[in-house]
Amino acid sequence: MDYERQPYRRCGRSGLLLPAVSLGLWHNFGEGKTLESQRAILHRALDLGITHFDLADRYGPPIGAAESALGRILPRSLRDEVVITTKGSNPMWDGPYGKGNSRKHLLATLDRSLARLGLDYVDIFYLHREDPDTPLEEQVATLDHMVRTGRALYVGVSNFSPESTAEAARLLRGLGTPLLVHQPPYSLLDRRIEESLLGVLEREGVGCVVYSPLAQGLLTDRYLDGIPADSRAAEGRFLTPDRVTPQVLTFVRTLAELAESRGQTVAQLALAWALRDPRVTSVLVGASSPEQLEANVAAVDRLDFTSEELAAIDHAAKEAAAG
Template identity: 60%
Template sequence: MAYVPEQSRYQKMPYRHAGHSGLKLPAMSLGLWHNFGDDVPLQRQRDIIHRAFDLGITHFDLANNYGPPFGSAELNFGQHFARDLRPFRDELVIATKAGYDMWSGPYGSGGSRKHVMASLDQSLMRMGLDHVDIFYSHRVDVDTPLEETMDALVATHRSGKARYVGISSYSPERTREAARLLSGAGVPLLVHQASYSMFNRWIEDSLLDTLADVGAGCVGFSPLGQGLLTDRYLAGIPEGSRAAQGKSLNPGLLHEEMLDRIRGLNDIAAGRGQTLAQLALAWALRDDRMTSLVLGASSVEQLEQNVRALDRLDFTSDELDAIDGLAVESGINLWKRSSEA
């Protein structure tokens, strides 16, 4: 049966300009880092993608090595696109990235022109596309001159294979230099994708100011702090969680002081009529310089619950003060080394 999206989908989602560009992104985007590899049934993936579009989520965020295994998220998305989304291609913003480990040998990662351009060609083949809307340098590569990496992004833009270009996990200083190099070639920096949550507030120091100066937007990923900012850990570490499996969340972070902070934030959320996750997402969107948040979703129900954060985006000064007392840096930024390189 052919997929027919909801007619009211664009009435449900606020859209924000990406920096000074004309492109608007939904306040919440769907990320395919987890839950879209070969370890998840295709029908569950399909249901999540359908519901996301029905809710007005037009931005789908991928990278070359999302899976598992590497590349499988793009391959699977390509199947869903061919089966359901191709008629709506011009209503979608599809993003992918290059930079982290992808294939064997000296050219399978990094920021060289060789890797960046070959990776995009592979990504387009896996997804069955002739272009992506946003193509990112996924990380800083200290072994490659920044000029070379930005030149590769410019080349993908000029070839028509990328409508816009972005960077991810760059320091404010490198962000400013990247924007200068791109602008000098006539290609604006559209967005910076950065980790951001109540427990990972590094972008507030100067990155948001830098992005405002250069006219780029900010797309936040991991806004739920790798699952810390949900009700999952209120009573400790449950079996099957990321912390229990030692995936992207260090169980050592869940000490009693951290759990007290999580419970305190949960109390604030309850007072607002929200879940902890909804509070965390609404809080991460409180600054107009935030263009969008990338959400992961393991089920339709989880996606729907999190999108409901948009129902209550207002905060009183007392609420923000109370949150600031609990929302402190907690050592969960897995990408800090890249941003400071």
């Protein structure tokens, strides 16, 4: 494992360090992928200094496949050198207790995740999304219980509003189990967290691990000449063709020119841009091959931006939005 390959950033005001680029197992650790290809990606991640692996109970398909794959692949000798995270809230089985953020569901789904992973604990357990039908007090008390019973070392939330995040942080602080991290979407095509969430996280001392920093592949060179037949957009898989608009393509072409002048690909520029804000702890990337992962990690080789470059990006974004 090469700990010098990329920088490690402190998660909020905690003692936990995470790599700038982390591996998400959302897309490529389910059916249609061989165990050998999954093992090759995971081992290359370790070689590149990626110590943080992000999952959820539902990741696959089928449900639970990503956790089962990691459980089979990860050498037990490395358990103390990696950060493994998972999430709950999702519909996982039929009946009234198979989804949501009730204490009943969350403890059951975490125990099932641990069984699939073959672990005694996860490093971080997230509430995957808000549950308006369960009192927030019950939700955070369950997170506190997970830590106190040794099922999780830290806890976080994902896709929570700024207001709910602040309240969850306050309640958890009162219980003695700090809110470690929030996981929202963030990219050059989705900057909503800049409006207020990042400010809340800074005030509360909460880290920020962002997902979809490449906007499901839009912020790459994949769609510059149309929609490839084997792409996610063509398949309607997490990315629909209607999102590949002329305005978006014009914006990405502008980014491609700027990226070339920086010696980067569009994807590398987009990842570096997301990491420009010190409040962002880490960006989650997926990978369909070791080579793709290697290219994404290379974003850390050029994380600096001039004020002119940032202004050019903002100008292009405004033009695309107005187009």
